Amino acid sequence: MTVSPYKPKRQARPRRPQHARKRAAKVWGRKKGMSFGRQLALAACIGIAGGLLFAFFPEALPGRNAPGALAVSAVESDALQPAERAGALVGAARINDGDTLRLGGETIRLVGIDAPERDQTCERRSGATYRCGEAARNYLAALTRGTTIKCEGTERDRYGRLLATCYADDVNLNAEMVRAGHALAYRHYSTRYLPEEESAKAAATGMWQGRFTEPWDWRQGSRIEATAATDCNIKGNISGSGRIYHLPGSKWYEKTQINPGKGERWFCSEEEAIAAGWRAARSPSSFD
Missing domain, CATH: 2.40.50.90 (OB fold (Dihydrolipoamide Acetyltransferase, E2P))
Incomplete structure (x- = not known):
């Protein structure tokens, strides 16, 4: 058998399809890492996003929620x-x-x-x-x-x-x-x-x-129960007929109730009642 002095030709490797080449390129790109330009772009985006966050949500800034920062003087603000x-x-x-x-x-x-x-x-x-x-x-x-x-x-x-x-x-x-x-x-x-x-x-x-x-x-409707002083037993009543005082023993004396809340009061003498603007009750035939 005769041996050729020439080296055999190298057989060409079969060419891979185009879609396989693109996939390999992507993998190779990830292995090599992100380019410097892309790194700069990503850093710029992160900075812009952080600025917007603090602009619209200032409470997120450090120290804003520190104890004592929310205590306000009464003169400065009436907010709770x-x-x-x-x-x-x-x-x-x-x-x-x-x-x-x-x-x-x-x-x-x-x-x-x-x-x-x-x-x-x-x-x-x-x-x-x-x-x-x-x-x-x-x-x-x-x-x-x-x-x-x-x-x-x-x-x-x-x-x-x-x-x-x-x-x-x-x-x-x-x-x-x-x-x-x-x-x-x-x-x-x-x-x-x-x-x-x-x-x-x-x-x-x-x-x-x-x-x-x-x-x-x-709140349940109770009021002070008016009582007379020892010698001040003249009742100064206020009614539709005006300011009228009633002496002990008079017709309407026992039925008349004194309500200090209305301005009614007790008097120690008729002179005192008259000086305060009250008048004596009329005869029993009147409507006092």
Whole structure:
């Protein structure tokens, strides 16, 4: 057998189909990694997306939710602000009455106390009536004016109001209202402020200067039962006929009831009644 001195020709490798070549190119591109230009483009997109995020959602910035950052002075804003995660609320107070206030959109009921209603009247030691409900509201307004109010509470009453203990700086507003005699310890639900109530009673401050109806009874329709002083037994009645006084023993004396809430009162003498603008009841044939 004769051997050829020439090397045999190399046989050509069969050419792969076009779709196979494209697939290999993609794989090869991934193995080599992303080009520098593409890396720059991707970094630019990430930067733009981050800028838009912080522009439309500033609360996502670090430090925005740090403790103390949300506590606001009452002078700066009247919006309700959570002071801390424990549930305290800090803001400017708007007073509704002697035991209710508002912080922003939240209604706060001072827990453990009960103040007279806005339209409630009480009686002074002299027997004259005054609007003790309005006096209680004014006192609470004076305590909270121009200062930061902090309220702490976790429960609500049946009206949806937050039951809370509130402070004006270091002053416990709940306790101070009772201590000043402008509210009572709400003993049906708590005895916490009974010592403050006893102190106000002993000092005859606020409502304790005279006679009053407990707020919880006032809301049920009870009123002060007027009684005469020892020698002041002339009844000063107000009716459709005007201001009329009735002497003991007169026809209408026993049937006449004195309501201090209407401005009616007792007199110690006819001279006193006449000087105050009352006139004597007419004869039994009259309509007085």
